[in-house]
Amino acid sequence: MxxxxxxxxxxxxxxxxxxxxxxxxxxxxxxxxxxxxxxxxxxxxxxxxxxxxxxxxxxxxxxxxxxxxxxxxxxxxxxxxTLYPAESAGVARIQAQWADFTLFWTVITYCFQPAGVQSVFGNQPPEQIKAFIADRAAFRGNAPRMHVPEAVGALRLYLQQLEAQLADGRPWLLGRSTSIADFSVYHGIWFVQGATAVAGILEAHPHLVAWMERVRALGHGTxxxxxxxxxxxxxxxxxxxxxxxxxxxxxxxxxxxxxxxxxxxxxxxxxxxxxxxxxxxxxxxxxxxxxxxxxxxxxxxxxxxxxxxxx
Known part of the structure; x- marks a missing residue:
């Protein structure tokens, strides 16, 4: 390069x-x-x-x-x-688009419920948390907003579907090869894992948790x-x-x-x-x-x- x-x-x-x-x-x-x-x-x-x-x-x-x-x-x-293996490039892009928008906004609403907010922000002082929430509210503007009960229900279904996708023992979401779908789904679930107060929703999905560890093991380069x-x-x-x-x-x-x-x-x-x-x-x-x-x-x-x- x-x-x-x-x-x-x-x-x-x-x-x-x-x-x-x-x-x-x-x-x-x-x-x-x-x-x-x-x-x-x-x-x-x-x-x-x-x-x-x-x-x-x-x-x-x-x-x-x-x-x-x-x-x-x-x-x-x-x-x-490659992020786009020939056997799954099209469906990988489609699942990535779903994850980057639909799954992402479901995760954000789920994690920012009252029980999850403090674990998202760790030890940040209250004024910084308020500033972040106000900034993101303005950032979203008039975009449609999901409510917490709908986010909880939707995330449970999405996690069940992802668990089923991995239940046949495949190492990656679309089979034997890693793809863009893995990284797009991963970052949303990673955020849930970091919101420890509400991360228990993942415990019923062992194949998904094991897949998360495989992605995490790839590291961040140098x-x-x-x-x-x-x-x-x-x-x-x-x-x-x-x-x-x-x-x-x-x-x-x-x-x-x-x-x-x-x-x-x-x-x-x-x-x-x-x-x-x-x-x-x-x-x-x-x-x-x-x-x-x-x-x-x-x-x-x-x-x-x-x-x-x-x-």
């Missing part, structure tokens, strides 16, 4: 754990930038232009948002071992600490990867170089404005200039994001 991998994350972030586990699976070395759990996040915003979900993957002056895209980027850079300011400075000193000559998929009546915004369609819908420079079947990217980070290209997955022309 010509550029070092920089993961902007924090320890208890479920989606960060998904990427850390993928880095371990692929045996990669990476730089660890710990970011704040709540706003303000000035270095994150310098790099992304507004997007503030966690984690981010930085490679020089290219910033990759959303773990679905980050997984694809890591697969391109390190194709072996890493070294980097300060966030150094990561921003590295972006400023780097040049984004070239997209010259690459096919441009036009789905919006937009040409390469037009000013657009890109934003999630569900929650955390802070738009990122820039010059549209890349449009692939699974990815879009905009070029922007920041006073501190310089010229950067911010990449997003196609699914779950919308592109709008700046009038």
């Amino acid at each position: 010509s550029h070092q991998l920089i993961l902007h994350h924090y320890p208890r972030s479920p989606f960060s754990e998904k990427v850390r586990a993928i880095l371990g699976f692929k045996g990669l070395h990476w730089n660890s930038v710990i970011i704040p759990t709540v706003m303000p996040k000035p270095d994150v915003i310098s790099l992304t232009g507004g997007y503030r979900r966690t984690p981010l993957l930085q490679i020089g002056a290219d910033i990759y948002c959303d773990t679905a895209l980050i997984a694809d980027v890591l697969e391109r850079l390190a194709p072996t071992p 890493s070294e600490t980097m300060e966030s300011g150094a990561a921003v400075a590295l972006a400023a000193a780097s040049t984004p990867a070239s997209t010259e000559g690459e096919d441009f998929l036009d789905l919006h009546g937009l040409a390469r170089g037009e000013r657009v915004t890109v934003a999630p369609t569900d929650y955390g819908i802070d738009p990122v404005e820039g010059e549209l420079v890349l449009s692939r079947p699974n990815e879009v990217a905009v070029r922007r200039v920041d006073a501190r980070a310089g010229e950067v290209v911010v990449h997003f997955p196609r699914l779950g994001f919308q592109v709008r022309k700046v009038e």
Whole structure:
């Protein structure tokens, strides 16, 4: 690889754990930038232009948002071992999408019931817990919310279904080969395990717990600490990867170089404005200039994001 991998994350972030586990699976070395759990996040915003979900993957002056895209980027850079084995690639992506949204929000609601809140936050003082909850409430905006009784019922069913999926003795969710489905399901169940006061719901599912240990044993690769300011400075000193000559998929009546915004369609819908420079079947990217980070290209997955022309 010509550029070092920089993961902007924090320890208890479920989606960060998904990427850390993928880095371990692929045996990669990476730089660890710990970011704040709540706003303000000035270095994150310098790099992304507004997007503030966690984690981010930085490679020089290219910033990759959303773990679905980050997984694809890591697969391109390190194709072996693969996240998308030929015999299960399609269903693996479908189960991953289910886990990253449906299972994830069920888990969050379940873990943030009154009995689970303190174990989620450990020994953090009450004012920090209140700040986190207020930040996430604003982050979700008007997105639909599940209530605790529904989350309890749904999670019980999902755990039963995952247990049944593993009951034939297969080592991984889709058979003999590890896939993206394992890492997407894993990070939600990992969050439940960390909420010790309510983690007893897992005890009735021994195949699932054993599978969790197999994923955990893959580790997180090797890493070294980097300060966030150094990561921003590295972006400023780097040049984004070239997209010259690459096919441009036009789905919006937009040409390469037009000013657009890109934003999630569900929650955390802070738009990122820039010059549209890349449009692939699974990815879009905009070029922007920041006073501190310089010229950067911010990449997003196609699914779950919308592109709008700046009038």
